[in-house]
Amino acid sequence: MxxxxxxxxxxxxxxxxxxxxxxxxxYADLLDEINDTSDGIVNFAGNHLFFGLHPYNDGWVFxxxxxxxxxxxxxxxxxxxxxxxxxxxxxxDHGIWEIYLSGSTLKHQDYFKxxxxxxxxxGFRIPAYANRVIQDPSTLLFSAQVWCPDRAxxxxxxxxxxxxxxxxxxxxxxxxxxxxxxxxxxxxxxxDILPRIQKAGYNVVQLMAIQEHPYYGSFGYHVSNFFAxxxxxxxxxxxxxxxxxxxxxxxxxxxxxxxxxxVKNEEEGLSRFDGTLDQYFxxxxxxxxxxxxxxxxxxxxxEVMMFLLSNCRYWIDEYxxxxxxxxxxxxxxxxxxxxxxxxxxxxxxxxxxxxxxxxVYLMLANHLIHKIKPGAITIAEEMSGYxxxxxxxxxxxxGFNFRLSMGVPDFWxxxxxxxxxxxxxxxxxxxxxxxxxxxxxxxxxxxxxxxxLVGDKTIIFRLADKEMYDFMSxxxxxxxxxxxxxxxxxxxxxxxxxxxxxxxxxxxxxFGHPEWIDFPRxxxxxxxxxxxxxxxxxxxxxxxxxxLGAFDQAMVRxxxxxxxxxxxxxxxxxxxxxxxxxxxxxxxxxxxxxxxxTRSFPxxxxxxxxxxxxxxxxxxxxxxGGFDRIDQQQLYFAQPVGENPRNGYQLKLYLPNxxxxxxxxxxxxxxx
Numbered sequence: 001m002x003x004x005x006x007x008x009x010x011x012x013x014x015x016x017x018x019x020x021x022x023x024x025x026x027y028a029d030l031l032d033e034i035n036d037t038s039d040g041i042v043n044f045a046g047n048h049l050f051f052g053l054h055p056y057n058d059g060w061v062f063x064x065x066x067x068x069x070x071x072x073x074x075x076x077x078x079x080x081x082x083x084x085x086x087x088x089x090x091x092x093d094h095g096i097w098e099i100y101l102s103g104s105t106l107k108h109q110d111y112f113k114x115x116x117x118x119x120x121x122x123g124f125r126i127p128a129y130a131n132r133v134i135q136d137p138s139t140l141l142f143s144a145q146v147w148c149p150d151r152a153x154x155x156x157x158x159x160x161x162x163x164x165x166x167x168x169x170x171x172x173x174x175x176x177x178x179x180x181x182x183x184x185x186x187x188x189x190x191x192d193i194l195p196r197i198q199k200a201g202y203n204v205v206q207l208m209a210i211q212e213h214p215y216y217g218s219f220g221y222h223v224s225n226f227f228a229x230x231x232x233x234x235x236x237x238x239x240x241x242x243x244x245x246x247x248x249x250x251x252x253x254x255x256x257x258x259x260x261x262x263v264k265n266e267e268e269g270l271s272r273f274d275g276t277l278d279q280y281f282x283x284x285x286x287x288x289x290x291x292x293x294x295x296x297x298x299x300x301x302x303e304v305m306m307f308l309l310s311n312c313r314y315w316i317d318e319y320x321x322x323x324x325x326x327x328x329x330x331x332x333x334x335x336x337x338x339x340x341x342x343x344x345x346x347x348x349x350x351x352x353x354x355x356x357x358x359x360v361y362l363m364l365a366n367h368l369i370h371k372i373k374p375g376a377i378t379i380a381e382e383m384s385g386y387x388x389x390x391x392x393x394x395x396x397x398x399g400f401n402f403r404l405s406m407g408v409p410d411f412w413x414x415x416x417x418x419x420x421x422x423x424x425x426x427x428x429x430x431x432x433x434x435x436x437x438x439x440x441x442x443x444x445x446x447x448x449x450x451x452x453l454v455g456d457k458t459i460i461f462r463l464a465d466k467e468m469y470d471f472m473s474x475x476x477x478x479x480x481x482x483x484x485x486x487x488x489x490x491x492x493x494x495x496x497x498x499x500x501x502x503x504x505x506x507x508x509x510x511f512g513h514p515e516w517i518d519f520p521r522x523x524x525x526x527x528x529x530x531x532x533x534x535x536x537x538x539x540x541x542x543x544x545x546x547x548l549g550a551f552d553q554a555m556v557r558x559x560x561x562x563x564x565x566x567x568x569x570x571x572x573x574x575x576x577x578x579x580x581x582x583x584x585x586x587x588x589x590x591x592x593x594x595x596x597x598t599r600s601f602p603x604x605x606x607x608x609x610x611x612x613x614x615x616x617x618x619x620x621x622x623x624x625g626g627f628d629r630i631d632q633q634q635l636y637f638a639q640p641v642g643e644n645p646r647n648g649y650q651l652k653l654y655l656p657n658x659x660x661x662x663x664x665x666x667x668x669x670x671x672x
Contacts, residue, residue, distance in 0.1 A: 001025070004396030006388045009439060013387055016350040020388070023356055024396050027363045041368050045309035048227060052129030053106075055148060060101040064127060065303060066274035067095025069116050075124075076112035078105050083115045095274075095303075108150070111143040118275025124267050126225060128280075128307070131318075132236065133212045133228040133268075142214065142224070142268045145231075153240045157247035157320060162203070166565040167252070167377055167402070167502040168556055170202035171448055173209055174233045174242075175216065176517070177507060179535055181528035183216070186238035190245050193507070196535070198249050200510055200549075201556035204377065205246055206325055208256045208449065210239070214268045217519035219449070220256065221327060222263035222294055224270075226311050229319070236319075243320050252322035254377055255315060259308050259365075260328025261294040271295050280304050289331070291339055299332075300357035305364070312365050316372050323369065323377030326400070330383050332358040343384045359398065366399025377401050379443055390440025397439065402501055405442045408433060409451050412491060416462050421483075421597040426575035426582040429595075433498040434570050441501030446491050449506045452517045460488050460512035460548070468514045472537075472544045483597070485544060486626070486658035488512055489551050489619040490593055493660040494582070496559055497591045498570055503559070511538040511549035547625030554624070558617045558662060564589050573607050581655065583607075588665040594655040600629070605650040609665070610638045613651060617662040629656040636663065 004020055007013045013020065034040040053062045062074060069091075073083035087105075089097035106112065111134065114125045126133060132147035177193045178184030197205055209220025212228040220230070229239045243253045262280070263269045270280045281287035281295045289296050298304050315321045330338040334353045343349065362380075369376045380389050380400040391397025411432045415424060436442045452458045461468060463484035471478035496503045507513075514537075518530035537545040559565060566587060573583040573590070580596035583606050590608060594601065613636045620626030638649035653661070 005394075006391050006396035006439065010387065010437075012346055016346060019350050019354065020396050023354075023359045023363075024393075026356065027360050027393060030360065030364065031367070036367075041309070041364065041371060042313065044306060045313040045368050047306050047310035048129055048131075048314045052127055052131065052227070053112075053144075053146065056100065059103045060106055061098065062089070062101065062127075063096060063098045064089065064114065064129075065095055066097055066116060066279070068118055068274040068276045068279065069095075069097065070119060071117040072097045073115040074099060074101070074112055075115050076106070076110060078110075081113075083117075106146050108146055108148050110146045112146065113143055116274060121275060123272075125273055126268055128270060128273065129227050130225050131227045132231065133225045134231050135214075147236060149237070153237050153244075155240070155244055155320065157244050160247040162252040162322060162375055163250075164203040164252075164560070165563055166499075166560075167204045167443065168202045168560060169204040169206050169254075169443065169502060169504040170197045170200065170507060171206045171208065171504055172197070172507045173219070173449065174207060175209065175230075176519075176531045177533055179532060181532055183232050183528075184532075186234035186242045189233075190238075190242040194242070194246055194249060194251070197507075198251060200553050201560060202505070203250070203560070204252045204254060204322075206254050206256065206504070210255045211258060214263060214265055217521045218263075219453075219519065221258055221292075222261075222265075223258045224263045224265055224268040226262075226307075227314055240319055247320070252377065253320075254323040254325055254379070255321050256327055257312070257315070257324040258327045259297065259311070259361075260326070260331045261289050261292055261296055264288070264293065264295050269295075280307070286335065289337065291337065292331075298357070299355065299361040305361055308361065309365060309368055312369055313372060316369065316376070322373065322375070323379075323401075325379040325381060325404075326362070326365075327381050329362070329380040329389070330386075332362065333382070333384065333386055338384055341384075346387070349384070349386055362398045362400075363393040367393050370399070379404060381406070383407070385437065387437065388439065390437065390442075395439070400440075402441050402443045403436075404504070405436070405444045405499075407435075408444050408495060409447050412446055412459065412495075413451060413462070416459065421487075421595070422580070424580065424595055426577055426580060426595065429494065430498070430572055430575055430582060430584060433495060434500070436500050442499065443502040443504050444495050444499035445504035445506075446495045447506065447509055448504060449517060452506070452509075452513075452515075457516050458509055458513055459491065460484055460509075461514050461516070463487055474542055474544055481544065482625075483658070485512070485548060486619070488548060489555075489624060490595065490658065490660035492552065493555055493617070493619060493662070494591070494593055496555060497564060497586075497589075497662065498584070499565055500570075501565065501567075503556075503565070505552070508533045508535075508538075510552035511545045513537070544625055547623065551619060551621075551624035554617060562589065562616065562664065564662070579604075581606075590651075590663040590665070592653065592655065592661040592663065594657055594659050596657045598657055600654070600656040602654050603652040604655045605641070605652055607641075608638050608649055608651050610645075610649045611668060612637045612666045613663040614666055615661055616664045617660075619660040620656055626659070627656065630654060630659070630661070635666070 034044045072089040089099040130144040132145040175183045211223040212225035379402045383406040388397030393399040467480040520526040568587040582593040641647040
């Protein structure tokens with residue numbers, strides 16, 4: 001076969017060409033098999049239109065795939081919640097079961113389940129394609145609910161097309177977005193949180209924990225019902241209204257989609273659905289995730305692949321999501337799930353541990369998503385740096401638009417925890433923030449929800465710790481808080497301005513949300529104290545949180561309006577380790593940082609291209625909690641180094657300690 005473009009662009013992959021070509025061939029053969037020259041893959045991903053409960057004539061039709069089942073009954077109030085012969089499904093070919101019901105059997109909002117019998121046992125099950133699942137507050141048991149309102153939701157977002165060049169992502173959890181100690185709702189998020197996100201300047205909302213999950217404290221990562229939005233947040237229409245409103249406000253909405261594993265619960269989830277452990281999951285030990293206490297999908301089984309691809313299509317078609325952040329991609333890619341595995345050379349990616357089934361599935365998923373919605377955003381939560389993650393499938397890649405730069409937040413935490421400020425290495429900071437594979441675009445972030453989960457802390461809390469409880473009032477000076485605020489700002493600014501495509505922030509971290517995240521559980525007496533967002537801290541003009549929020553807003557606006565994250569490369573101008581000065585440029589923008597804890601420098605010489613420059617963002621402004629030590633109105637002219645211009649040009653800048661600046665080169669009018 002012709003050499004894959006991925007290998008042509010990276011000669012180091014040449015020894016591993018057979019492995020990459022084998023994966024690509026399997027992907028291409030599947031596309032041929034399903035006749036994707038037309039809408040083959042879209043139809044292939046249509047299981048949700050066939051399986052599950054659907055109106056049919058004046059009644060209902062229900063279908064399920066359960067090849068090992070011997071009998072299946074639909075049960076509910078109409079059957080006294082017991083299996084009755086008149087509600088037994090008929091077995092068709094290929095393990096498919098079917099029943100037609102009269103219109104009087106079920107109505108909108110009725111509850112129902114399946115009762116499945118197999119050769120060694122039986123049990124209640126929730127349909128695999130259930131689109132609404134409710135937990136009984138008394139028994140805590142889950143049931144499917146008929147969701148078929150008289151009037152379909154009226155969308156008015158048909159003309160919405162994201163017009164931003166780079167995703168600036170606001171990662172959010174609907175349940176913990178409320179200030180009160182309880183579970184927030186879709187409706188409250190729409191009314192209260194979307195305006196905050198819009199004001200903060202972010203153009204993409206990433207919603208976590210949307211797929212139904214039995215245990216709230218799993219943060220949505222132990223999914224039981226893949227086609228059901230979590231009912232604890234509200235109704236399907238209220239989720240649609242949230243997305244519709246975000247689109248009206250000019251923001252795209254993507255969701256955390258969990259196809260890397262599934263909850264091992266049996267009555268609520270897919271495990272042992274038809275009496276076998278390997279209906280949806282790999283057989284034997286491979287079907288169990290050793291670290292996550294969950295089940296691992298068998299991506300090589302066509303019915304499973306169709307189930308997961310249909311899930312991608314469903315969320316786009318039914319809820320108008322604009323893309324997905326795929327959770328746990330590293331776990332999918334390898335049979336060892338990336339656990340205790342160091343990736344230090346290309347051989348580590350191609351040592352026989354790749355899960356080719358998962359690789360092909362991800363290629364198909366990205367191909368499908370972008371065929372349905374060409375402007376969709378797909379992001380891989382992938383930490384091994386697998387070659388081709390961000391390359392198109394036709395090039396031999398997995399097809400993601402972006403890969404999360406997961407090493408960046410880990411780097412910041414290590415730096416803050418293990419090194420005093422005066423030992424921070426400027427060259428290392430620049431290297432860690434700019435390294436990426438040539439074919440991929442990345443989403444950079446200083447911290448996400450991961451960095452604040454129980455047992456860990458937000459960056460601001462690492463920097464300030466207990467001082468935050470007593471010295472965040474603007475009238476209470478504190479050197480510890482001054483340091484925390486200054487570093488919080490420039491850590492974010494250097495992270496976003498080196499980003500190779502996009503940026504992410506978890507809700508509340510933009511204003512320095514204190515402490516950590518901890519969902520209600522037995523160990524904290526089921527408390528919601530740390531599973532909420534204290535917005536009043538940012539709104540209170542007497543508190544220093546307001547400064548951090550104002551800076552983040554200015555930073556995001558500047559990056560967006562000036563298109564600083566354009567695909568232009570980032571060039572290092574200067575990394576002075578003794579002075580702790582880091583300078584780099586991209587296009588007409590110059591980013592200057594003084595990380596020194598105590599020293600400020602007057603007339604510091606910085607190598608630049610000839611021209612004149614102006615400051616467009618300055619972290620030392622008083623409205624950002626700075627000390628107003630720089631005249632921002634001044635224009636700066638590049639001067640020759642020495643008397644000979646051939647020695648290059650430099651800017652002479654006053655650089656206060658712990659300050660970040662963004663300067664823009666001003667075009668010089670041409671003379672005719």
